[in-house]
Amino acid sequence: MSTFDLPGFDLAKFVRETLAEDLGEGLQGGGRDVTSDSVIPAEARFSGVMDSRNAIVVAGLPLAEAFFRALDPDCTIEVLAHDGDRVGAGTDLMRIAGRARALLTAERSALNIVQHLSGIATLTHAYVTAMRGPGGNPACTLLDTRKTIPGLRFLEKYATRMGGAQNHRMGLWDAAMIKDNHVAVAGNVGEAVRRARDAGVAKIICEVDRLDQIEPALAAGAHHLLLDNMEAGTLAEAVALVAGRVPTEASGGVNLDTIAAKAASGVDYISVGRLTQSAPAADIGLDFKPV
Structure with a gap:
């Protein structure tokens, strides 16, 4: 797994609380991904590719990896870019394979953080330029x-x-x-x-x-x-x-x-x-x- 260590930031806690929010833990009827649990067979497996649709500066890939591994510790992840890289449109950033339910449950949280942080990094680079x-x-x-x-x-x-x-x-x-x-x-x-x-x-x-x-x-x-x-x-x-x-x-x-x-x-x-x-x-x- 990629290392990600920021002083003052607890990655495990962030991942845990973000997923708990999305799953509605502690709320009536919460604590589960209703869509994936009802539509996707428990034994199903997925593979996928995360890619950039525009030219960007990458940030947040280690966090995305942490979200996927939190729900499927045995998933296979190949990180194809590094935070701080400037990449063109259509660049593959990460390949993931593992349990379909787990990966679908983690997908939105993983994408949200990479989209948000990469947006900040990309705008920052534009200002520096x-x-x-x-x-x-x-x-x-x-x-x-x-x-x-x-x-x-x-x-x-x-x-x-x-x-x-x-x-x-x-x-x-x-x-x-x-x-x-x-x-x-x-x-x-x-x-x-x-x-x-x-x-x-x-x-x-x-x-x-x-x-x-x-x-x-x-x-x-x-x-x-x-x-x-x-x-x-x-x-x-x-x-x-x-x-x-x-x-x-x-x-x-x-x-x-x-x-x-x-x-x-x-x-x-x-x-x-x-x-x-x-x-x-x-x-x-x-x-x-x-x-």
Whole structure:
């Protein structure tokens, strides 16, 4: 079986709970696949191929394998691609053979996760390509955000890495990110940063949406500036004012048409929420036949 180890993520628990949800375990009449149990003979066996219908960046194949093996430990699986691979339309990703009922019961969960994660990886790759295109900044790094589906953060952030991005904060615990609402309560940018600094926070990211907020944030001890909703020209001014004292990050108003110009401003990072918030699922199919 393929190995899949993400710190903080319990693969066995994820597979178990996802299948339990689909099977309706604990609900009246639940705990079984009514269709497969009634239509497919218990002794029937299937073989099938999972393939991409469009050009994609692959992510999630080890999870799909885990779903199938959870219900048929003796199934035969040949993984034909690897997470992070860029493949063309019609590429075979995985061959599976085993007990038909078990494979059909696991099919939707396996496909859902590969389609979702591959969609994120594919969109991420498109942003990386646009960012580094003509007029872009090859030194600029694409970041994801915390705009993830609850319960799927580790997997979705894994998928952005497969697409060529770097992870931003994993959660609320690993860095302070001071945003406009924090500033509104604290009174001003400098005071908000000072409070985080005095609390001993090791990494302080501060959002600024005006050029006149840069010096107060830096003077108070910010380690990283998030330049929010600035056009490319304003971003270039901000980068010049920061003058390399801390890393700079552009955020807001970023799409495939604007990312190259924002990268060309000289920022170190660009963060994009839609990588995880609204990436379309990849078109991946799985066709079985009796054996």
